[in-house]
Structure formats: C-alpha cells, structure tokens
Amino acid sequence: MKIIASYSIKGGVGKTTAAANLAWLAAADGRRVLLWDLDPQGGATWLFKVKAKVKGGGEALVAGKLDMADAIRSSDFDNLDVLPSDFSYRNLDLLLDAEKKPTRTLGQLLDGLSKKYDIVILDCAPSVSLVSESIVRAADLVLAPVMPSPLSMRTLDQLREFIGDTKGKSPKLLAFLSMVDRRRRLHKDLVDELPGSRPDVAKTFIPAASAVEQMGVHRAPIVQWQPRSAAAIAYQDLWREARKRLK
Numbered sequence: 538m539k540i541i542a543s544y545s546i547k548g549g550v551g552k553t554t555a556a557a558n559l560a561w562l563a564a565a566d567g568r569r570v571l572l573w574d575l576d577p578q579g580g581a582t583w584l585f586k587v588k589a590k591v592k593g594g595g596e597a598l599v600a601g602k603l604d605m606a607d608a609i610r611s612s613d614f615d616n617l618d619v620l621p622s623d624f625s626y627r628n629l630d631l632l633l634d635a636e637k638k639p640t641r642t643l644g645q646l647l648d649g650l651s652k653k654y655d656i657v658i659l660d661c662a663p664s665v666s667l668v669s670e671s672i673v674r675a676a677d678l679v680l681a682p683v684m685p686s687p688l689s690m691r692t693l694d695q696l697r698e699f700i701g702d703t704k705g706k707s708p709k710l711l712a713f714l715s716m717v718d719r720r721r722r723l724h725k726d727l728v729d730e731l732p733g734s735r736p737d738v739a740k741t742f743i744p745a746a747s748a749v750e751q752m753g754v755h756r757a758p759i760v761q762w763q764p765r766s767a768a769a770i771a772y773q774d775l776w777r778e779a780r781k782r783l784k
C-alpha cells in the first residue's frame with residue numbers, strides 16, 4: 538500500500554482537485570483506492586457525493602474507538618472508497634497531540650488497511666500543523682500543487698524544509714504547477730524553466746480551465762466526465778509521473 542498526500546501550506550491551490558482526479562485515475566487503473574478527506578471543509582467528501590456524517594467523527598477514529606473500516610464509504614466508482622471528513626476534523630490537531638494523551642498516528646491508523654487498498658490518497662487541509670506533520674510522516678509521496686508566482690520557488694523551498702524537518706521517514710516530494718495560464722508571461726516562463734531545473738517539480742503542469750471549476754457542478758472528477766479535455770489529459774500525465782515516483 539502506498540500513501541500519497543495532496544498537500545500544501547497554502548489554501549486554494551488545487552489540492553482537492555488533484556486528489557480527486559488522481560484517486561479516480563488510480564482506481565480506473567485497477568488499483569484499490571481510498572481517498573481520505575482530512576479537511577474539515579469536506580470538499581472531497583462532497584465531490585464524491587458521500588454522506589459526511591460518521592458516528593463519533595475523526596475523534597473516535599484517532600482515539601481508536603471507531604474502526605477505520607466502519608467509517609469508510611464506497612463511492613459511485615469501482616475500486617474507489619472515501620473516508621469522509623466532517624466538521625470534527627477541525628480538532629484533529631488536538632487529537633493528534635501525543636503529549637496530551639496517547640493517540641494513534643495517521644500512519645498507524647492506515648497500517649490496518651494495507652491489505653485492503655493499494656493506494657491511499659490523503660486530501661489535506663492547508664496548514665503547517667501537527668496534522669500536517671502526521672500526514673508527511675505517513676506519506677510515501679507528497680504531491681504539492683504550486684501556483685505559478687514569483688513566490689513559487691520560496692514555497693517549494695519551504696515545503697522541502699518542512700518535509701526534511703519532520704522526524705521519521707521522509708516522503709518523496711512531487712510538486713507541480715497548478716492553474717497555469719500560458720498566455721501570461723510569468724506562467725509561461727515558469728513552465729519552461731521550473732520542471733527542468735528542479736527534480737522535485739513534475740514535467741506536467743495543470744492548465745487553468747473553467748471546465749475544472751465545473752467539477753463542483755458535475756460532482757465528479759473531470760477525468761471521468763471530460764477525459765479528452767486539456768486539464769484531464771494533464772491529470773493523466775501527472776498520475777503517470779506520480780506512479781513512477783511511488784516505485
């Protein structure tokens with residue numbers, strides 16, 4: 538079982554969109570996939586039309602009072618299950634604070650699922666927190682959308698540092714440029730330069746496309762309902778790159 542975390546310190550950069558599309562593509566590839574929505578906003582849960590309420594919520598899960606298997610829901614798609622988020626996840630930081638009370642790490646919680654799933658994708662809330670540390674420690678690969686901006690190099694360096702500082706095993710990092718508009722000079726320059734100059738940046742970038750925003754209307758990943766669109770093709774390429782790094 539391999540664990541991919543869709544993570545960034547920043548909000549609104551395309552984490553949930555990437556997590557949803559990659560989860561669907563991995564499932565279509567024949568992998569048994571679990572998408573764990575760790576964001577109290579519950580975007581991924583909503584997108585896959587999964588009922589959010591799980592008895593006891595995140596608290597019961599982390600405290601070991603609720604079995605992971607009982608909290609998992611199936612989606613409308615073969616091979617693709619969702620572990621829904623709910624608003625109790627806003628307290629996840631406190632729950633994971635091992636100094637306050639004995640608690641399970643996300644990694645330990647996921648260990649029990651290793652026979653059931655080939656790929657687990659974690660959709661993370663934007664933050665640098667105990668939850669993010671726990672996520673990074675559990676992950677094999679951190680998939681990080683980066684907006685094309687003059688700050689993107691700095692964002693990447695901060696991510697690298699955060700991953701490097703986290704105790705325990707270090708996951709691989711695969712950053713990718715998100716919401717790229719090649720008509721803009723700066724975007725075009727970054728797309729031309731960044732992937733070649735840094736091994737942790739994917740060759741694939743995700744174009745800005747209004748169709749991607751329509752995912753909320755269709756309530757399904759764009760790779761499912763518009764597979765020949767430029768954005769869907771980009772997600773397919775990104776999945777191929779991510780898959781290679783998992784080996």
Ligand SMILES: Nc1ncnc2c1ncn2[C@@H]1O[C@H](COP(=O)(O)OP(=O)(O)OP(=O)(O)O)[C@@H](O)[C@H]1O
Pocket residue numbers: 547548549550551552553554555576580661662663715716717743744745746747749750751768
């Ligand atoms: N390639 C794209 N082109 C156009 N819009 C996009 C693209 N990717 C994502 N969006 C839109 O940008 C917004 C933020 O995307 P998303 O929710 O995936 O980001 P996020 O990083 O998960 O945000 P948060 O930090 O709030 O969890 C959404 O409205 C989404 O539809």
Ligand SMILES: [Mg+2]
Pocket residue numbers: 552553554576580660661662
């Ligand atoms: Mg999100």
